[in-house]
Amino acid sequence: MAETMYEAPGIGLAATQVDVHKRVVVIDVSEDKSELRVFVNPELDNCLGLAVGEEGCLSVPGIYDKVERAERVTVRYLDLDGKARVLEADGLLAVCIQHEIDHLNGKVFVDHLSQLKQTRIRNKLAKQARVTA
Numbered sequence: 001m002a003e004t005m006y007e008a009p010g011i012g013l014a015a016t017q018v019d020v021h022k023r024v025v026v027i028d029v030s031e032d033k034s035e036l037r038v039f040v041n042p043e044l045d046n047c048l049g050l051a052v053g054e055e056g057c058l059s060v061p062g063i064y065d066k067v068e069r070a071e072r073v074t075v076r077y078l079d080l081d082g083k084a085r086v087l088e089a090d091g092l093l094a095v096c097i098q099h100e101i102d103h104l105n106g107k108v109f110v111d112h113l114s115q116l117k118q119t120r121i122r123n124k125l126a127k128q129a130r131v132t133a
């Protein structure tokens with residue numbers, strides 16, 4: 001999964017995006033790809049504040065839009081050894097965690113946008129599909 005994410009290139013990937021039906025997320029928000037984090041069964045605990053940032057997604061190529069997220073989150077998860085862990089995150093990491101947990105729940109960031117924007121994005125993606133098909 002980490003390889004797929006780095007190749008994309010992306011800063012996060014949920015197992016559901018590569019057809020793995022487990023609750024696993026990999027994230028690396030560092031610039032030199034040196035901070036790979038793996039979250040098994042991640043659950044958001046405390047969500048505080050509000051931050052609006054531009055997001056894109058490997059599952060919705062070419063689409064970027066502003067999304068409202070919590071500014072700080074606490075996430076409970078298991079590490080690769082099955083050990084329970086708690087992480088407090090803010091900034092880009094907090095956004096990325098929320099984005100990837102959405103994927104595990106079958107949502108993409110587009111679902112956070114207005115109906116009008118969602119329709120526009122669907123039309124755009126349909127056009128792209130016709131060009132590349």
Ligand SMILES: [Zn+2]
Binds near residue numbers: 058099103108
């Ligand atoms: Zn995504």
